[in-house]
Amino acid sequence: xxxxxxxxxxxxxxxxxxxxxxxxxxxxxxxxxxxxxxxxxxxxxxxxxxxxxxxxxxxxxxxxxxxxxxxxxxxxxxxxxxxxxxxxxxxxxxxxxxxxxxxxxxxxxxxxxxxxxxxxxxxxxxxxxxxxxxxxxxxxxxxxxxxxxxxxxxxxxxxxxxxxxxxxxxxxxxxxxxxxxxxxxxxxxxxxxxxxxxxxxxxxxxxxxxxxxxxxxxxxxxxxxxxxxxxxxxxxxxxxxxxxxxxxxxxxxxxxxxxxxxxxxxxxxxxxxxxxxxxxxxxxxxxxxxxxxxxxxxxxxxxxxxxxxxxxxxxxxxxxxxxxxxxxxxxxxxxxxxxxxxxxxxxxxxxxxxxxxxxxxxxxxxxxxxxxxxxxxxxxxxxxxxxxxxxxxxxxxxxxxxxxx
Numbered sequence: 001x002x003x004x005x006x007x008x009x010x011x012x013x014x015x016x017x018x019x020x021x022x023x024x025x026x027x028x029x030x031x032x033x034x035x036x037x038x039x040x041x042x043x044x045x046x047x048x049x050x051x052x053x054x055x056x057x058x059x060x061x062x063x064x065x066x067x068x069x070x071x072x073x074x075x076x077x078x079x080x081x082x083x084x085x086x087x088x089x090x091x092x093x094x095x096x097x098x099x100x101x102x103x104x105x106x107x108x109x110x111x112x113x114x115x116x117x118x119x120x121x122x123x124x125x126x127x128x129x130x131x132x133x134x135x136x137x138x139x140x141x142x143x144x145x146x147x148x149x150x151x152x153x154x155x156x157x158x159x160x161x162x163x164x165x166x167x168x169x170x171x172x173x174x175x176x177x178x179x180x181x182x183x184x185x186x187x188x189x190x191x192x193x194x195x196x197x198x199x200x201x202x203x204x205x206x207x208x209x210x211x212x213x214x215x216x217x218x219x220x221x222x223x224x225x226x227x228x229x230x231x232x233x234x235x236x237x238x239x240x241x242x243x244x245x246x247x248x249x250x251x252x253x254x255x256x257x258x259x260x261x262x263x264x265x266x267x268x269x270x271x272x273x274x275x276x277x278x279x280x281x282x283x284x285x286x287x288x289x290x291x292x293x294x295x296x297x298x299x300x301x302x303x304x305x306x307x308x309x310x311x312x313x314x315x316x317x318x319x320x321x322x323x324x325x326x327x328x329x330x331x332x333x334x335x336x337x338x339x340x341x342x343x344x345x346x347x348x349x350x351x352x353x354x355x356x357x358x359x360x361x362x363x364x365x366x367x368x369x370x371x372x373x374x375x376x377x378x379x380x381x382x383x384x385x386x387x388x389x390x391x392x393x394x395x396x397x398x399x400x401x402x403x404x405x
Contacts, residue, residue: 004036009047016055023057033057037104037112043365046357050111054137059116062100105357105372110350111140119146126153130160131237134190141186142179143354143389144347147311148172148338155336167263169281169333171245173318174340175289177388181243184282185218188239195219195239196229200248206255210267216241227267230274237278245283246325253330256281260333287325288318288339293385296342306341314339342385351389352376355396363404375399 003011004027015021027035036048053059101109114120123146124136135156139149152170159168172180188195197216203209210227224232226240245253259265263277295314296302306314318339323331331337343351356375357364367375378399384391 004032004039004042004048007042007044007048009044009051012048012051013055016051023052023055031058031061033059033062033112034100037062037100037108043362046107046354049108050140053111053115054140057115059112062112063116105353106346106349106376107351107353107357110143110346110353114139119150123150123153126150126157127160130157132156132160132191134192135187137190138183138186142182143350144343145179145183145340147306147308148179148183148340150308151311151315151336151338166333166335167260167277167279167281169260169283169335171283171285171287171322171334171337172340173285173287173289173322173337174292175342175386175388176286177390178340178343179389180284180340184239184241184243184284185216187241187280187282188219191237191239193237193239194229194233195241196224196226197241197243198226200242200244200246200252203248203252205249205252209252209255215243230265230276230279233279235275235278237280239280239282242281242283244285246285246287250327250330253326257329257333260330283334285322288321289386291317291321292339292341303345305344311339311341314341343388345380348380348383348392349376351392352379352396355393356400359393359397360400360403364400367403371403375403 003015003021016023021032023032025032030038033049033052036042036045036052039045042048101112104112120139127133127136132153135153139146142149155168155170172184174180184197185195195216196214197219198209198212199215203212211225213225214222214229222229229238229240259276259279260281263275263279264273265276266273292314295310295317299306299310315337319331319337322334322337353372353376356372360367364372375396379392379395382391382395
């Protein structure tokens with residue numbers, strides 16, 4: 001795939017979206033995924049691999065033998081010039097065979113294994129035929145939180161099948177630095193629909209809510225208020241993110257009761273009602289962060305990934321805390337409350353690895369394998385659970401400064 005050889009992430013995505021090429025097309029003797037993983041010349045390898053996986057690249061071939069040893073490698077200049085070698089190499093002896101999975105960094109390994117995990121295929125099937133299908137790609141933007149995604153996709157599946165007619169209202173709760181804001185932010189971009197993000201910490205009244213401007217730097221700049229945004233997108237699918245929803249006065253939320261129950265909204269008495277049935281409302285909150293950690297400590301095997309049964313139990317424990325903070329009238333109209341859970345060791349390693357190459361750029365790519373392992377190990381020692389991924393990013397950043405000086 002010339003887009004991969006050109007090291008152009010946007011072009012890879014365009015080609016896959018247009019259907020000009022498939023994620024499992026061969027690049028000479030290798031699959032596109034193998035080519036990307038084994039090519040040391042790619043500066044944007046991480047994003048290209050994640051894009052291929054997000055669009056359906058099959059990870060199973062990668063988890064067998066090393067692609068270079070098995071069939072001969074394809075270099076960028078060979079692909080561009082058309083001088084692509086065939087299957088000319090003899091199979092290596094048993095003691096020379098190594099797995100490609102043993103050679104790639106923890107972040108790439110994490111994403112490849114996630115793509116091949118049974119729970120990934122199972123949860124993706126929930127929204128396979130729905131408008132929300134592109135959201136399955138979020139697992140290559142977000143590390144961890146598989147149970148969150150499964151429950152979210154279950155809710156969206158019910159909506160798509162007509163099993164629920166109420167508007168979708170989802171509260172993302174739990175400790176900081178575990179992906180709540182990231183998931184909310186990716187919703188609109190993956191679905192290719194407009195998003196309006198409200199900073200709830202500044203609101204003091206219902207009027208403040210409807211007159212609030214979008215505060216996210218990741219959205220297209222606009223001067224629209226929330227009221228104008230809903231009017232402009234009346235009857236259409238769009239996203240409203242209510243960031244830090246528990247940090248506003250409960251009375252400021254009362255005007256959301258009717259939109260969340262009937263999908264109709266009026267901003268002032270006497271005004272016509274706006275159709276907001278297709279709005280997806282996402283609230284982020286730190287409610288229940290202590291509960292999440294206590295639940296983690298009480299698990300029989302706290303280092304393992306949270307099971308579906310354990311997660312359902314945690315959801316049940318969290319809901320009363322949300323009721324206490326936001327009020328029963330508000331929570332009764334919420335479709336689902338999703339607690340974000342602590343990272344496993346492999347997930348923390350993946351976060352460190354991705355942060356290292358993202359922050360370090362060319363300098364990080366020149367580091368030896370042993371140095372990378374040392375940096376990740378030291379970062380893990382500075383992990384702060386209540387800060388989540390932010391503490392790992394900070395630890396990686398501090399070490400990069402020491403390395404580069």
